[in-house]
Amino acid sequence: MKVLLSGYNLDSSTIDELKQRSGWTKDNITPETLSAAYARISRDPRDIEELRKEAREEVDKSRKSNETIIFGLGHASVAEHAYFNFDIIGLSRFAVEQVQKFRMASFTEKSQRYITLEDDFVVPDEIKEAGFEKRFIELVKFQNENYHILYKALQQYLFDKHSEMISTKNGKRTVDGWAKEDARYVVSMATESQFGMSINARSLENMLRQLRNSDLFECRELSQKLYDLVKDISPSIIKYIEPTEYDKTNNLRIKEYAGNLKIKSTKKITNEVELIDYTPEPDKKIAEIILSSLGGLSSAEAKESVNGFDDVKLQEFYRTVFDKRTQHDPLKRYFEFADATFDLVVSSSNYAQLKRHRVASMLTSDYDVSLGFTLPENIKIIGMESKFNELMRITDKFYSELKSSLPYHAQYVLTNAHRRQLKLKMNFREIYHFMSLRLDEHAQWDIKNTAEKMLKDLVKIAPYSTMMCCGKSEFLNKSKKIFE
Template identity: 45%
Template sequence: MRVKLAGFNIDADILRRLESGRRRHLTPETLSAAYARISRSPLAVDRLRRQACRDVEKARRSNQKIIFAMGHHSVAEHAVFNFDIMGVSRLALEEIERFRLASYTEKSQRYVTLAGDLVLPAEIRSAALKKTFRAVVQQQNRLYFKGFALLNRRLQQQHAKTAQSAVGQRLVEGWAKEDARYILSLATSGQVGMTVNARTLEHMLRRWRLSPRQEVRQLGEKLLALVLPVAPSIILFPEPSAFDRDAFSPLNEFFAAFPAAANRRAGTGPRIVSFTENGDDRILAAHVCSHRGLEFPRALAMVKKIAPARKRLLFKEFFKKVEFFSAMPREFEMADITFQATVSASSFAQLKRHRMATLLAGDYLPELGNTLPASLREIGLAGEFAEIIAATNDAYSLLREAAGSAADYILTNSHRRRVLMKMNLREIYHFVRLRDDEHAQWDIRELAHGLAEKVRRIMPLSAMMLCGKSRFHEAYGNIYSSPPPGALPE
């Protein structure tokens, strides 16, 4: 066996400091080109790589041929880019982070400072509308500062012990910010560090060119302009196809006559709309299938015949050594759960980060109501909150007429949208472990908690250990009447 470290991503500032004569070689395209040749060349891959580095222009031509002419797009995945994306709106971040095969880290909403960070959408052109937009955002921001100050004072008193140290004080401040920000607009700016391979980047660029938001379209052009000089051979299809553009148009026309999405305030909790029947059996059967080499229908028929008590025992044995961080095996992907929920923008910001899922989100709609944190109600700000939401919704109607979907920028973290989400049980375990946990933010925690309760009912055996990290010991103890093995969660 021979293994070599073939590459790793390096800060672009360091690369720029390297001598300019070598800069033309500093491209991830050589990796893609070398790996693309593996399938047909008799040479060892490290030699292919050396060849690609010696003649970058040839490597580029090879990339273009293999990706473009042969349609072997996966080779573009070997070229990886990192982007610092700064000063983008919360709304744009939603479009940026909707891609599953990329990595993101963004500023925590707990640390939003609001130091002049607002994105005024270019679609809002008239001076009068700009004035309205700014005036409403100012009202929202004023209530944010007021809410933060009151909440912070109260929480610092309530958690005086934690707040004894500077670190503790900042932690408590974070809790206050977390709830106060429900009144902040989606125009509030943020930043994200994004790592993405060339294939996904190309897909992003195609999608962003179709975005109704100029901010997002502009971002796509900026990223393309940054990548092309470094790796000209690897982004070949940044233009949306006719299918990308128009596939849904006839459907949308047809469904235009149907009732509008949200004409009443719906319950917000998750509602399971479909799931894999006999999920427990299918998970067991999937294992039997691969372990014993059986055909799936036969394995399933066998599993169905096992007495329920015996099956429970089998799952109990299976989970016996589970620890709070254990990942469920692939067999758990055989059971799907699709749910619908009405979530606040704040909850959505967290939900969308779970990439091993299918997430379809409707528009933010004032008709769906707003999520008011209990803490803001407790400090007597419910009335002011409602007044500002009313002003926001009025401005939204005005902006909607003049600037279409750019009106969304004025909506707040408390505004809601309906989501339809499908996850398999493996991802649900991961999601619930992180989000139905005492460290999780309360809004998404409620969603995860409600979902976990329902999933445990429909898959009582395979979901018997489904719980937040902080409840793991209790859940384990309930089943085994003994503490779990391994380390304790922090």
């Protein structure tokens, strides 16, 4: 066996420095050569090392071959071997939502929990063009002033309450973070963010196309900036960045169709979490899959056998499945064969965290002021509820005015406390992972509330397959209870 390290990503400044020091002038520093060499593996019997050498020496030929293989023959996966990293600075939190919904990418973002906000915000071009710039800035500045007032008041309250904890540097930082995490509920979605993004070329091309099709100028501008940065480095693997007719018209067509159905919606949403669909009898389904894949039974035999399991037998079965598992062992794939779909109503702050769970399927509706807003409990405790409510009232009033001219872009002024509906589908393996992080003692209370309600519903339909589903910090206790 021979294994070679054929590449790894470097900071672009390191690449520039290396080029400068060596006086490098050749045009072969591109991840395209890796894609080109790997694309040839299936049909060229030579060692990969040789294919890579040839690809590096003849970049033009590599580019032609990439175009033929990726776009001509449709082997788009070849473009996944090329990887890029970007610093994205100064995008609004509203636009960040559109970028971070992409699944095949990695993001790390400045946290509004751990960093004090500095009042940086985007004034969207659409707001300027519609003549609302002045009032928009006034409102966002007012929200930001309130952020600082709330932060100081919450900090005081929490420092007093956790006086022992703040005696250490780390403890003080944690408690200070709790103050920030609640104060941020009043800042708008125009607030600037910064994040690092790592993405392969195939996924990037898809992202560029979708962002170009966005209703937000910010996203279209980002698409162009990202493209400008990669187009000369990798012209052969990122090509089709213009939205298709289907991209441009699909949503509109469906909205029009739905409108023509003339069904008057009387929906009244009362639950923040509602389990709307799931694999029938998930405990039995997962057991059936396990027995037929590992137990040497056919699918029909496994189904028949599991159908005869009573509660005692099911419990015994899952104790066997979970035996010896620690909180560091990921759940096995057979848990992916059952899933659950929820209708959720979540705050923008909650969604900012939820959207990062890339394995889940999520579909969001626009923010909707009729769903109310999420008020952090600590703000009530320190007696600033009415100040908070008044700010929401002022925000909602301006939002309604803006909405009549800019139905979509008006959402920029809504705050982290404002809410939207969300459809969320997860398989049980992802549910375990999600709960392990979001029910943990370090999880933020808002998303933790949602996770708790979801788990409550899941336990009713799948008491045994969810028996070890809990936050990381609770794992040992739970394990002791079940196994000792």
